[in-house]
């Protein structure tokens with residue numbers, strides 16, 4: 728099983744904030760959406776662009792790619808409007824000993 732990687736202390740990712748962590752070559756974008764944590768690949772499925780440059784709408788729970796404007800649901804990665812159609816991969820996230828952890832589990 729792929730080991731967990733530490734993102735940050737739980738106190739460093741408040742509701743409405745997001746943070747990028749790397750698991751090997753995989754950039755993972757972790758969101759605090761209204762007190763619940765979610766993790767998506769930091770990669771738009773339309774073209775090769777990082778979602779973390781975009782705006783996290785902490786009320787609607789979406790992240791908008793600033794390149795062409797597709798929005799994704801941070802809870803399940805689904806694309807909400809074109810030009811992206813494919814969902815962004817979702818990764819597990821947990822809090823342990825006061826820190827946030829995630830991992831790219833696709834190789835498990």
Ligand code: FES
Nearest residue numbers: 771773774792795
């Ligand atoms: S690269 Fe994200 S919408 Fe085009």
